[in-house]
Amino acid sequence: MSLVRCVVCDDQGKVVQTSHVPEADALLQTHPDGTWAWIIEADLFDKVDPVTKEVTPGFFLAPPLTLEQEKVVLLRQIDQAAGHARTRYITSTSGQEATYLAKAEQATAYKAAGYPDPCSTAIYPFIALESTALSMSPATLADSILTERDAWLQKGAQIEAVRRGAKVAISAATTYNDMEEIRDSAFSVFNSL
Numbered sequence: 001m002s003l004v005r006c007v008v009c010d011d012q013g014k015v016v017q018t019s020h021v022p023e024a025d026a027l028l029q030t031h032p033d034g035t036w037a038w039i040i041e042a043d044l045f046d047k048v049d050p051v052t053k054e055v056t057p058g059f060f061l062a063p064p065l066t067l068e069q070e071k072v073v074l075l076r077q078i079d080q081a082a083g084h085a086r087t088r089y090i091t092s093t094s095g096q097e098a099t100y101l102a103k104a105e106q107a108t109a110y111k112a113a114g115y116p117d118p119c120s121t122a123i124y125p126f127i128a129l130e131s132t133a134l135s136m137s138p139a140t141l142a143d144s145i146l147t148e149r150d151a152w153l154q155k156g157a158q159i160e161a162v163r164r165g166a167k168v169a170i171s172a173a174t175t176y177n178d179m180e181e182i183r184d185s186a187f188s189v190f191n192s193l
Contacts, residue, residue: 067176074170074183082163085190089155102126104149107142115139155193162189 086092090100103126110116110124119128119138131141166186173179 067174067179070176070179071170071173074179075167077183078163078166078170078186081187081190082159085159085193086156088193089152099126100149103130103145107145107149110138110142111146115142158193159190162186162193 083092090096106124106126110119110127115138117138119131121128124138127138127142127145131138134141136144163186166182169182170179173182
C-alpha cells in the first residue's frame with residue numbers, strides 16, 4: 001500500500017498537522033501554477049472558518065510543505081521512531097532512567113568490592129532490596145544488572161547511530177524524495193533492531 005504525505009494548514013498557511021494516508025484515500029490536485037497538493041476528506045480534517053467557526057464540508061486543500069518544513073517533520077519522526085525502538089529494550093517512564101543508572105552503578109561497585117556478604121542496604125540499597133524481593137542472591141542480581149546494562153549499551157549505541165546519521169542526512173538533503181528515502185531507511189533499521 002502506497003502512502004502519500006498530506007498536510008493541513010490553518011488560514012495563515014501554517015502547518016498544523018501532517019500525516020501519511022493511503023493513496024486511495026487522497027486525491028491529487030494540480031494548481032494552475034504547476035504546484036500540487038494532496039487533499040483528503042473533510043471528515044478526517046474539517047476546515048473551520050476562523051470568524052464564524054462554521055465547519056466547511058467537503059475537501060480541505062492543504063498546500064505542500066516547503067523543503068524546510070518537511071525537514072522539521074521528518075527530523076521529529078526520526079526522534080520518535082528512535083524513542084519507540086528504545087522502548088523495546090528499556091522502560092520509558094518518569095524516574096526509570098535514573099533507577100537504571102543507580103542500579104548499574106551499585107552493581108558495579110558491589111562487584112568491585114568482591115560481592116560482600118551481607119549486602120548492605122546502606123551502601124547498595126537497590127541490590128540488597130531487589131535481590132530480597134526477587135529471592136535471588138545479591139551477586140546473581142548484580143551480575144544480571146551488569147549483563148543487561150552491557151546489552152543495552154550495544155543496542156542503544158546502534159539506535160543512536162541510526163538516529164544521528166539519519167538526522168544529519170535529512171538536514172543535508174535537497175529533495176523531498178531523498179529525505180523520505182532516508183527516513184524510510186532509518187525506520188527499516190529501527191524496526192530490525
